[in-house]
Amino acid sequence: MTLRDVAEAAGVSEMTVSRVLRQRGDVSEKTRDRVFAAARSLGYVPNKIAGALASNRVNLVGVVIPSLSNMVFPDVLHGIGSVLDHTPLQPVVGTSKYDAAHEEHVIYEMLSWRPSGLIVAGLEHTDAARAMMANAGIPVVEVMDVDGDPVAAAVGISHVSAGRDMAREIAKRGYRKIAYLGSSSNADHRAQKRLKGFREGLAEAGLTAVEECFYDGASGFGTGRAMTEQVLTRHPEVDFLYYNTDINAAGGLLYCLEKGMDIPGRLGLAGFNSFEVLDGLPLRIATMDSRRYEIGRRAAELIAANELTEEVVKLDPRFLPGDTVRDA
Amino acid sequence: MTLRDVAEAAGVSEMTVSRVLRQRGDVSEKTRDRVFAAARSLGYVPNKIAGALASNRVNLVGVVIPSLSNMVFPDVLHGIGSVLDHTPLQPVVGTSKYDAAHEEHVIYEMLSWRPSGLIVAGLEHTDAARAMMANAGIPVVEVMDVDGDPVAAAVGISHVSAGRDMAREIAKRGYRKIAYLGSSSNADHRAQKRLKGFREGLAEAGLTAVEECFYDGASGFGTGRAMTEQVLTRHPEVDFLYYNTDINAAGGLLYCLEKGMDIPGRLGLAGFNSFEVLDGLPLRIATMDSRRYEIGRRAAELIAANELTEEVVKLDPRFLPGDTVRDA
């Protein structure tokens, strides 16, 4: 089923059909109707492969993220979609599985479709991946993080600042025996940056984390619960728990409440990300909004503008005290 | 940057370069090395648009789902990916936003790229969408649900049965004043089918739901909490709450525990889906495993086999009693 078939059925040239179907150029209403009728009755679906090759235009935007299971990324995609929906562009998602080599492969595959833009999560990539992005000749935006050296444009928050700010908030509120609970994976660069900033923030206040506890595997209520139990058993004196993500913090919170601990008096908790689904826990977890939706929007806007800028858009993570930290 | 540039740099024909890059046909090791070297040094990325047009092969599988925010779909995608990773095929995701007209549009866009297969969530589509799927000439699999009339192949569970089985489990355990809590959206066909089956199951036991409570907007702990409070206030006699999803059930559970209710003695709860992140709640919620990962796998296997079957794979949802229902 090709343009030609439609053209024959409608008794016009292929070019006319092409014009009608793309609403381009002037076509008389009469022929337009005939063409539409022919296309509809034949069930014609245009071949974008051929169209893209001929026009050298592909209305796709590659989006490379680590995973779809981590709830942060759907939010970013939602932001991207909310902008691209008003353009002819469409996002195409690929996942790197938190693996740089695999990410390189995914980027290569994406670029081989000659998309109109590329959005990639994070600033850490293989040299080859960076080279591809730099030479792609299309707008490229790295998202989520601005602590590092972007290939081109970047939109994100500083995770180092986020960690440092959280440490300051905690210290300001008089907590002194502080533990960090996070993932052992060194592939989560942003969590590592938060930890780095967190240590710095504690140091400013003359503090050091009583413990840094790392888990293998996925975040979850069970993970948060288990880690929390471990830390509180080993260090009963701990008065604050800072988690790498709200998901783990929620598990920890539930554990602490079950044990009848005084929160936020005797023990404070904080997480990271601010997930809406979690509104409704017994206490609202102190957290930092990672601005995911807006990051997606801003990145998509840069792509839609179709300029090869090196602009870096740094958004500020917002501290949300919730109910699990004392007043300052 | 085209094949031709690489060919010139390597001093061979375009055809030879093409063969080397696709590891097809015999090429001497010497020329192979030269071609690879040339391609690498030029940073050549093949143009899949042109390749696809010439070969009439597109190694993409369209996947159309309602949303990425609903945690069920990432699990399905994970199952799909786990199978396609061992093939040359790649999934491309589009979202319908729980809107049939928009789904039709997304399917049209997908098909215009001439993918090798199409996986679509649900059995409810516009007539035009069904026609496109039927005439696409590629393997098409509808997933999640088998209660209805598939266009071609289908892999899923019966949501009617899931609802009915849950009603039976509840009745068997002696609960009698039962409420259903779900979404008011009539776009969630599967939840509606569960409700239908649930009513039937209750009827078998001579029961009718004391209340059916519907919420607008997104599921979440807050939503579950608010609905639960409403229902228990209006109907203090209720002894069982059946939620459309574990997410809402979790919010309800937390509310009930805060109120010091005796669960599962005085009040039982059950949800649907079985989400791993929720392992770690104070009590494990009774639920039914919706087999999402396996659904993804089986669907992808049908696509990878590249046959235009009309096979219907019906998986059985598994009842998981957890801690929030009494023993039978």
Add this chain to the structure above:
DNA sequence: CTGAAAGCGCTAACAT
């Protein structure tokens, strides 16, 4: 093992 020719289905550019 390597190359030359033809063409995939469409659109840009130029007629008419």
Add this chain to the structure above:
DNA sequence: ATGTTAGCGCTTTCAG
């Protein structure tokens, strides 16, 4: 307002 021509970058097919 409509048609004609050429060609996008690659692969298929056929020759050597």
